[in-house]
Every structure is written in C-alpha cells, then in structure tokens.
Amino acid sequence: MDVELLLRVYPFFLEAALVTVQLSVLSIALGLVCGALGASARLSQLRILRFVGAAYVSVIRGTPALIQLFILYFGGPQIGIQLDAFTAGVIGLGVNIGAYMTETIRGAIIAVDRGQTEAARTLGMSRGQAMRNVILPQALRLMIRPLGVNINAQIKGTALVAAISVVELTYTAQRYIASTYKPFEMFLLAGMIYLVIISATGAAIAWLDRRVAIR
C-alpha cells in the first residue's frame, strides 16, 4: 500500500467527489420529478397518458443507461440538442432513474389506494381530494425506503458519466490508475469515498423514514 501516493492524490479525489455529489443531487432531484410525473401518468384516467407513462418506464428500464447517455450526449447534436458533458450526465441519469422511481412511487400509491380511496370517497371527497388528503400523505411515508434503494443505486450510477469524460470520482480514479499503475490504491481511495457518500445518504434516509413512520 503506497500511503505516500495516497496522501499526494487524495485532494484531487475529494475535488472529484464534489462533482459526484453534485451529479447525484441534481440527477436524483430530476429523477424524483420524472418519477412523480411518470407515476401520475401511469395512474391517470387518460389512456394516452397511461400509455406514455408505461412506454417511458419500459423503454428506459429495457435498455442500458450507458446507451441512453450516449444517445443524448453524442447523438443529441444531430437533432439539435447540444449539451456539455455534465449537463448531459445530469439529464441522462435523471431521466433514467426517474423510470425506476416511477415504479417505486406508483407501487407505494397502489399499496395505499386499496380500501383507503373507497373510505375517503364514502366521506364525500372527490378522487383528487382523496388522493391529496388521504392517499399521498400515506404513500409518501411508504415510498421513502424504496426510493432510498433507487437513490443508493443512482449514487453508484453516476460513475457512468466517466464514459463521457466528466471529471468525477470514477473518471479521476481511472486517470490515476493509468498514470500511477496503482489500481488497488486508487480503487480503495475512490471506493471509500463512495462508501462514505452512500452511508451518509443511507443514514439520512433511515432518519427520515423513522421521522415520518406511522406509529
């Protein structure tokens, strides 16, 4: 274990980790928006929206995130979409995780829906009122844990943008592996940073989950 080397390079890894965190935060935020929209579409009264929602989920979940990212970043200019690598990364990753979050959110709503809607409707609430006042507050609690699984996956998923040369943690590790020939050290250094980010996020989600748990 070349400790001296680790001490010399770790500031660059920390800098890169900041990019990984930014990518994570932004893509997860976008993913939540896509997920909320996707779930609304899939649960909509309108057939066309239901179809669009289902197609979104099926296409995104049926193909590799890397290919989606490449289509956006390399293929985008052909159809007039010119993005820098970081922005393409955020949008590509966000739209991708959004499809998984769509299913998470939909699952939570369906789990609550049975029985509860009927109960709310018998009280005279409209479908929209029942959704807002009865279903969603309960579903939000139910979806925290499974969304946490999506978020955990997405933090690791941000490494994909190394393939379009965004200077984040994995890209940095790769560059240092190539220049120092110390793959184990570089892997451990980057790996530990990922684990710290993931553990901290996991702890935050567990805290949130306890806070809102139905007792």
Place this chain on the structure above:
Amino acid sequence: MSTTESEMAGNGPMIDVKNAAKRYGTVEVLRGINLQVRKGEIVAVIGPSGSGKSTFLRAINNLDPLSSGEVWLEDVQVNKPLTSYQYERHINRVRQDIGMVFQHFNLFPHLSVRQNITLAPRMLKRLSKQEADGLAEQQLRRVGLIDRIDFMPSQLSGGQKQRVAIARALAMQPKVMLFDEATSALDPELVEEVNFVMRQLAESHMTMIIVTHEMGFAQDVCDRVLFMDGGMVVEEGSPDVIFRNPSQERTRSFLRKHLKGRN
C-alpha cells in the same frame, strides 16, 4: 462397579441419561434428570408446557446440549467432550442411530417423498440408488404411503407428512426413536393415522421415548411414564400407577386437568 464397556453393551440400558442439567443464562430448564431406557422399552414423557420435555428429548441427540450431565447410547457417550472437529464426526455418527420426529414434521420441501427418505442413507451409508429406493419403499409400506412415493411434501396432508417423517427416520435403521409431540400439530381427525403407525412401531419392539400430551395414547402404548414439572422428574412409574394412582399431588393436579374432557 468395574463393568467393562463390552459387558455394558450386552446388558446395559439402551439409553442412559445421568444427572442431566440445562441452564439458559440463569434459568434452570433441567435440574438433574436421570433416565435409563432398556432395549425395546417405550417411555412416555408427560408434563405441563414449559416443564422441559422438549429440551430433555433434544438433549438425547445433543440438538440442545446439556450444561452438565451425561447421555449414553449403549456404550457410546453422546455428549462426549471432544474438540469441535472430533465432535462433528462423532455426533454425526451417533445421530444416525437416533431417529427423531418433530412436532412440525420438518420434511424437506424441495425434495420428493422418495428423496426425503433416501437422502441421508445415500449420503451417509453410501447406499446405491437401487438399495436406497428399496429402503424407501419398504419404509413407506410400513407407514402405508407407498402410493405417495413421488409426491412432493406440499401435496400431502399433515398426517401423511408426519408418517413420511417417521419413515425417513426409520430408513436410517436407528436404535432408538424420539418423538416430540408428533401429533400436536395435526387436525384431530388425522391424529389416529399417526398413532396407528407409532403403535405398530411399538409392537415391533422399537425402543422409543415419546413426549406427548395424549394421555390415552401414553397409557395404551408405553411401558413407563415420566411426569416432568419445573425441569425435574416428579414421578415415574408404570402407566397404571401414574394414571390411576399417582403418589404426588402435582401429578394428580396435572392429570385432573388433562384427563378432563376425555371419556
């Protein structure tokens, strides 16, 4: 006093439990139990819930090791103090001679009836497939389930499952059979088919220790009855004595509760 081991094997008891004690932390579950079972003898163990019957039975094949005391199967000490490697080999050998039947059957759900029975003989006794199949058929005939040989456990009723579990234990040709409330998980109408198999086994002079809540069955089938309470043997004797004329008040009050409702 100085009997040799080989002499013991000839005349000594099949099972000899000496001063069995068991603690969980500070709770004493067994407090010094002695029991000798002769070859071919059938012993019932009765007593209130939590009195330590299962713990005692499971100590005999060392599934729940004793805190102190000794268990002997003929001239072999079951709970011999050994290094863990030697103990593994020793106990796996000894357990082949001690069949056990559980309250919840514990059939292997991923294996057919045939495979449930042949697994251990094939792995441990190195029987060929034909030999093991023959053995399975023989044991299944004995419990009246030869037509279910290729069923999966999930396709059997509770009573049938328990009969297969008995056949599985018998296929190892054990010297002793232990039963821990073999019928208490069964619907009442299924109890008799299992009792019938156990009666047959008794008639074939199998050595058996039977933990049961069925006083009638214990009275009919067993040579001797142990009444346990609070981790001790309170009273022991022939079924006639224990069920008709027990000397201890605790036995009487237990039997009053348990014989009530029986015709």
Place this chain on the structure above:
Amino acid sequence: MGLDFGVVPGYLGALSVGAGWTVVITVLAGAFSIVAGVLFAVGGLYGHPLIRYPVKAFVWLFRGTPLLLQLFLIYFGLVEIGIDLNAFVAGVIGLGLHFAAYNADIIQAGIVAVDRGQTEAGRTLGLSRYQTVSRIVVPQAVRDVVPALGNNMIALLKDSALVSVIGVAELTLSAQLAISKTFRPFEFYFAAAVFYYVINLCLEAALSRIERRMEAAR
C-alpha cells in the same frame, strides 16, 4: 446534420455479432455471479472467521462502489499482479463479481429465512453441518429467491454495456465501431438500444417461465 437510418442496415451483421457477445457475456457472468453469490453467502454466514470477515468486507465493498470502478480495478489490477487477462475475461469476472455481491446478499437473506427445523431435521439424521447447508438449506434458499436473482440478471444484461469501456467487443462496442466509420452516433446507439430492448424482453420471458415452472414444482 439530421438523421439517416439508412446507414444502419449495412452494419446489422456486425451489430448482431456484438449482440451475440452481449448474450454470451450475460450468461457467463450471470452463471458466475450466482455460483459465487452462493459461495459468498455461505462463507459469510458459516465460514471460519478467516473466510467470513474477508467475504463480508468484499460484499460490502462491491455493493457500495460503482461497477465501472470495479471493472477498472480488475482490468488493470490483474495485470499489476502479473495476470494478463484479456478484456473479455476481465469483463466477465468484473460483472460476475459485482453481481455476486448483490446475489450473496439476497441468498443470505434466503438462507436465514429457511426454517430452523430444516437444519435440525438434517442434523438429526446425522448429516454434517456442511451436508445440511449444501443439500437442504441452500437449495431451498435459492429456490425462494429466484425472482430476486432474476431481477439481478436483468440488471446484469444492461450493465454489461459497461464492459465496452474497458474494450470488450460486445454490442455497445460494435455500435461504437460503426459510429467511428460513419459518424452517426444517434442512429447506431439507437439501433443498439433496440437490440438491448429485444434481448431484455427475451430474458424477461425466459425468467418468468423459470419462475412459473419452479412455482408449479412446489
């Protein structure tokens, strides 16, 4: 520049060969990940401490870090310790180990959920610890977690695209080769996406057949 899908048919042969390799990689890495997953699960639960703790550390590390990072480690790391594997082998091992860590977690949960009575019944018959685990507990655990393992295999198929980054010739790389000649990234990545989508559908169909058959065998 606009789109012109007319260039794609000329490369369908090359893309199909790439797709074939993607299937091969998925099957090999998938099989490896399940076998290794079982071994890690058993080692992590029952192993001697000298096996147990390294296995736990490995599973923790490989579940908590990105696949791409692991691929770089294995591709360059093996060369570093004098094992010069080609990219294909490194890719299969990397994918396999990554998913083995996930499978191990699932299988461990399955093992823990197997009724204690099953172990007792095995031990009572005289089976050793090892025999009981391998013949009675693990088969039931694996059977119970087949749907979850299937989900991992679907994820593995899609993540196999990542091995193109270390230069493994599969579907994504064959699309990139076509792009390097035609300068038409949209068309060829789109075509690759269609291939992946179809393979994914086939895999899902195969998995649901397996699940139904196992359900019926109960």
